[in-house]
Amino acid sequence: MAGDIVDNQGRGETDWQWPSIHPEGRKYGVIAGGLALVFLLLFDLSFIGWPLVALTAGILAFFRDPERIIPQDDRAIVSPADGHVCQIVEVEPPAELVGEDIAGVVGLPAGPVTRISIFMSVFDVHINRSPIGGMVRRLVYMPGKFMSADLDKASDENERQHILVERSDGVLIGFTQIAGLVARRIVPFVKPGDMIAAGQRVGLIRFGSRVDVYLPSGTQSKVLLGQKMVAGETVLAELGEQLLIEGVSQ
Known part of the structure; x- marks a missing residue:
């Protein structure tokens, strides 16, 4: 239940x-x-x-x-999407999530961070969930193209929606819903000012797409390229933890 x-x-x-x-x-x-x-x-x-x-x-x-079992660990950053990890790279966060906005809301600091990209095929669950609990500080919709979501440039050129969540201790997590080749609509379930729990449903993308998560500085991925993700359950990273994880493809 x-x-x-x-x-x-x-x-x-x-x-x-x-x-x-x-x-x-x-x-x-x-x-x-x-x-x-x-x-x-x-x-x-x-x-x-x-x-x-x-x-x-x-x-x-x-x-x-489907219902999901959300880890009850304050350090955990959970996957916002079902699918597989298609990229783990060091990048600058999107400009829409960085610095103060026109309302004076503080965003992510500038500087390279780890971005984990999760590709959702049409066979995956497409309900997206929040990686952490806190207040929705920003919800920024950006019109764009509909290229294949597994391309690197999809993060900057495709239709997308940026979400910024702030925990009660000030930790900020930014993530982006990206429309793909078939996807034609991003549907939000939340708005700025909403208080949400880790793993809570925040929106969906219709018919194949991708979600990018920007980890806080000093935090590294606990998942590997190609690994299968379960939204709200798989732990992507633990705040402040840096470690090397290796795997063997077979």
Whole structure:
């Protein structure tokens, strides 16, 4: 059940259940399912009806919204997206997240930081979650192109939405939802001034995309290139921790 506490000592209970469908996707599922019934039952056109049934199932699967077990550790920065790690690089944070904005809200400091990029295919869950708990300080939408989201330049040229969250102790985390080749809309669930918890749902990107996370200075990735991420559960990094992690591809 959502909200139950579980731990790595076997305490707590959690049962598998069919994931709910986010309201954003229910209308598309209803439309596709309704058309499938029309062609199957009224017109007896199975060569159109059955593909529409498959499309309905695909839409419902795309907008699935499973519950997640969020680590209760103040040091943890959790993954904001399902998918796989496609880049881990040292970069300057986006200008939209750096320094004071016109309202005087302090942003990320200038200087290179580690950026972890997570690519979501159309088969991944597309509900995005906050890497940390705190207050939403910025929500900046930037129009742009719709190139493949796994390209490096997608961070600067694609349609995107920057989110800045500040913890109660002043730690700032910036992350960016990036539309991809097929994605055509970024849907936010939060606004500046909202208080959110680590792992809380903050938005979605429709039909294949990417999320970039900018780690605070002095914090390094705990994940590897190609590693599978689970939004709200996988720990990307621990605040202030620097370590070398190596893996073997096989």
